[in-house]
Amino acid sequence: MASSTKRIPTQHIIGYVLSIVLTLVAAWVALKSNLPTLWIIVGILLLAVIQAGIQLIMFMHMVEFESNNGHIPWNMMFHGFVAAAIVVAGSLFTMVYGF
DSSP states (O other): OOOOOSSOHHEEEEEHHHHHHHHHHHHHHHHHHHOOHHHHHHHHHHHHHHHHHHHHHHHHOOOOOTTTTTTOOHHHHHHHHHHHHHHHHHHHHHHHHHO
């Protein structure tokens, strides 16, 4: 049995804390800031993109060199984005037209 010397997953802890901080910042921007609505939406979208990047790097290990020299499975990411876009578009359609 191979023994692992790394006992505390520091990368996961840092990613989790960063995700929580970005979520709290987005909630504060949405609920407590006096910014115009357009800037609130832009800020939340920017924070969402940053958080998605953090989760891809920290939790999904997208840039680790142990996996084929940092290979990123672009086809799986593309299909994931397509599935997410379909879910978002369907949700917006349902909310707007009341089905």
